[in-house]
Amino acid sequence: MLPPKDFIKKIRPFSFLSDSEIDSLLRDLEVEAFEEGERILKKGEKSDYIHLVFSGRVGIYDNGELIDQISKGEIFGLSEIYEKEARAEEDTICYLIKRKSFEELMKKNRKFSEFFKSFEERKFRKVADISREETFTERLFLARVKELISKKPVVCYPHTSIKDAAIKMEMNGVGSIVVVSGDMKPVGILTSKDLRTFIIHGKTPEEKVSAYMSSPAITIDADAPVFEAHLELLKRGINHLVVTRNGKVEGVITANDVLMLFEPTTSLVVLYRKLKKSKNIEEMRSAFNSLRISIANLVLRGMHFYDLSALLTDIYDYVVKKVIEIVLDEMKREYGKPPDFVWVHMGSSARKEQVIATDQDNAIIHSGDGELMLELGKRVCKALDFIGIPECHGDYMASNPRWNMDIEKWKKTFREWFMNLTSENVRYLSVFLDLRPIHGDEKLYRELVEEIKQSYTSQSLRFLAHDATVFEPPLGLFGLRRLKEVDIKMQGIYPIVNGVRVLALENGFIEITNTKERLEKLGEIELIDKDLLNSLKEGYEFLQDLRLKNQARSLLEGKESMNIVKFSEIDKIDALVLKETFKIISRFQKFLKGHYGIERGL
Amino acid sequence: MNIRNAKFISVDLETTGLNQKRDEIIAIGAVPILGTRIMAGDSYYRLVKPNKFRLESIRIHGLDPKELEKAPTFSEIADEVFRLIEDKIIVGYTVEMDYNFLKRAFKKEGYKLENQRVDVIDLERAICYILGERPISVISLEKLAEKYRIKTPYRHNALADAFITAQVFQVQLLRAIKYGIKTVDKLFELIKRGEIDRQFGSHIF
Structure with a gap:
């Protein structure tokens, strides 16, 4: 066997190929060395080979401008007639694969060909899906029992009376209570089923728990994998497992907890219903938290950003509305009827692009008593924080008097921002230009949007566009590798969101807040090249997917969520798509610079 | 040629x-x-x-x-x-x-x-000589592959080793060409010179 086989076999998508299929590629393999500066493919050249870089680095040039860098394990020259120019940036060795053998394989191996086709057509979501399947099941089997524990253990002693045990269960809202010895070692478990037995056969509520508990308690170690718990439950036909660490009770998991992990979609329905049934802030908090975890599971199982953000928006909106109603009820009792107001969201929540770790971005536009409104803002924000939507670091919240104003002051503020383009004001604009009414009188919101549309200036457009072009994404995998890590939010998502927003403002539809919808609207007015628009849409979703996956992993592992992606930690395919996406962003930034005349800065 | x-x-x-x-x-x-x-x-x-x-x-x-x-x-x-x-x-x-x-x-x-x-060991010495590099102390095939970043895990057999040797030779050729050695004659001349220098003036390395 030739050594190239070992090299090629590890590279996706060649890893989808069978041994004999790789052999067929190697049957007429050639290996060529190129000197630094040597031209490998020229524009318009017809080549019989697909180039796979073995070592060195290749620059891809479009009209003399470097647009991509190809390094070890990457392919170029897929299209028969080369549209760009490829040059060796340093001494480079390429494996030359005969186009004919390659195309034959494309016909034979569906996965292999889908990979390339999806990539060419920029169907990034599909590219990622093709190679993903395995990892979700892996993740499922890696989950540990302790991750399922949602409450501190509820325990009693063997000599506790049945009545006291039942009261404790009721107060903690649990279906079972662990019976322990003095040192927290489990001796049995009393479940609702045992309580039924007591009702049928028992004499007095003062009888001891030990007479009715199931003993011994079936236990499982906190670090055991979840599927082991699953097996145990099935094998014994029971509903509760006592989780222990060093022999001591750590919690209880139920068959439902386990099934939820395996079936996050059903759990979502259950939890959503639970959320809607919540009567107070405490109940909402518990439901909301479980919801977030089951959503994180869905993400790791391949749910995509657009579907998920729609779902999250529904959930978050519901929580916010409900909390406002609860607080309003309280306040009505204390202060009487409040003035007209509208509760608005800014940022990602306004754009309906929430991810799991989105914090609060809210404001109040009102038409009356500022003090009362501020009290409303404070109470709602505090309650939301308690439920699990954390307060905003930048203090963009209705609890801050700066963002809790009457309509006339809001209008004045926007006029001021548009006129006086300090970097601070440009930042405010990029936050508050995404505005979505959540609860209350939408008339006030519409009034403000009208004002925005009247008062923006062309200079403000240029400043906002400039803001979208300052962070230039790294070029090529080489650029990515050298950076080691990327901030997907700053270098990927912001340029797109900010650029699209300014275009929406200029073209009179700032009230459409969702980036995808804005892009679609832009498609209707044919301002931007169709291919670029479509690529932006795909690239944007990919970046959000990547960020989401990162967040989901952090949430499930109990770590703080980050927007930084370490290049060494992401999937090879993701790295490839990330690279393509950055190319698209580059193109978009170039468009913005041209469109707003900011090629050489402001 | x-x-x-x-x-x-x-x-x-x-x-x-x-x-x-x-x-x-x-x-x-x-x-x-x-x-x-x-x-x-x-x-x-x-x-x-x-x-x-x-x-x-x-x-x-x-x-x-x-x-x-x-x-x-x-x-x-x-x-x-x-x-x-x-x-x-x-x-x-x-x-x-x-x-x-x-x-x-x-x-x-x-x-x-x-x-x-052409022995890749001799060629390596010659190239190091003209480029003023210090040659690796023990010129094994492994070490050469490592030096030229073409080392991949593989099973040793006659074909695999012939291929790795070919890859080493390829990079050496590229370096020689870049130095200005364009013909086969010049290449042999270079190797010979490397040998003579080694015999009579190995101290220069």
Whole structure:
């Protein structure tokens, strides 16, 4: 066997190929060395080979401008007639694969060909899906029992009376209570089923728990994998497992907890219903938290950003509305009827692009008593924080008097921002230009949007566009590798969101807040090249997917969520798509610079 | 002749031992190189059935004695091997050893082997000399592959080693070309100079 086989076999998508299929590629393999500066493919050249870089680095040039860098394990020259120019940036060795053998394989191996086709057509979501399947099941089997524990253990002693045990269960809202010895070692478990037995056969509520508990308690170690718990439950036909660490009770998991992990979609329905049934802030908090975890599971199982953000928006909106109603009820009792107001969201929540770790971005536009409104803002924000939507670091919240104003002051503020383009004001604009009414009188919101549309200036457009072009994404995998890590939010998502927003403002539809919808609207007015628009849409979703996956992993592992992606930690395919996406962003930034005349800065 | 048009072939043999008079070839791996392009698709690999078996040696190579039993003898493949390499410059790691084995074997079959040879060790020394680099202390194939960043995990056999040798040679050629050595004659001159310098003035390294 030739050594190239070992090299090629590890590279996706060649890893989808069978041994004999790789052999067929190697049957007429050639290996060529190129000197630094040597031209490998020229524009318009017809080549019989697909180039796979073995070592060195290749620059891809479009009209003399470097647009991509190809390094070890990457392919170029897929299209028969080369549209760009490829040059060796340093001494480079390429494996030359005969186009004919390659195309034959494309016909034979569906996965292999889908990979390339999806990539060419920029169907990034599909590219990622093709190679993903395995990892979700892996993740499922890696989950540990302790991750399922949602409450501190509820325990009693063997000599506790049945009545006291039942009261404790009721107060903690649990279906079972662990019976322990003095040192927290489990001796049995009393479940609702045992309580039924007591009702049928028992004499007095003062009888001891030990007479009715199931003993011994079936236990499982906190670090055991979840599927082991699953097996145990099935094998014994029971509903509760006592989780222990060093022999001591750590919690209880139920068959439902386990099934939820395996079936996050059903759990979502259950939890959503639970959320809607919540009567107070405490109940909402518990439901909301479980919801977030089951959503994180869905993400790791391949749910995509657009579907998920729609779902999250529904959930978050519901929580916010409900909390406002609860607080309003309280306040009505204390202060009487409040003035007209509208509760608005800014940022990602306004754009309906929430991810799991989105914090609060809210404001109040009102038409009356500022003090009362501020009290409303404070109470709602505090309650939301308690439920699990954390307060905003930048203090963009209705609890801050700066963002809790009457309509006339809001209008004045926007006029001021548009006129006086300090970097601070440009930042405010990029936050508050995404505005979505959540609860209350939408008339006030519409009034403000009208004002925005009247008062923006062309200079403000240029400043906002400039803001979208300052962070230039790294070029090529080489650029990515050298950076080691990327901030997907700053270098990927912001340029797109900010650029699209300014275009929406200029073209009179700032009230459409969702980036995808804005892009679609832009498609209707044919301002931007169709291919670029479509690529932006795909690239944007990919970046959000990547960020989401990162967040989901952090949430499930109990770590703080980050927007930084370490290049060494992401999937090879993701790295490839990330690279393509950055190319698209580059193109978009170039468009913005041209469109707003900011090629050489402001 | 311009190096870019020259025909090379990287050859590696496996033998039952190091004694050219007594030991025999049991595998041949060969990878043609056209200029700087390795024609990996045209690689050649054959097991060769030896006339007298030395089992302990076979064990070292990890070759299956049963496979060897089924393989053709050198006499059966002499013609195709000769035609494969006759018009090419033989490239190898410690190439003289393999060349002498081949020459002897061919002679028995009535062929006269007369090829130019390039040893990647000599070429490495020469290139280091002209580029003012300090050569790696022990020039093993592994170390060379490492130096030129072409090291990949692989199973050692005659073909794999011939291929790695070809890759080392390829990078060496590229470096020589960049230095201004464009013809085969110049290349041999360079190697010779490297040898002379080594004999008479090794202190300069």
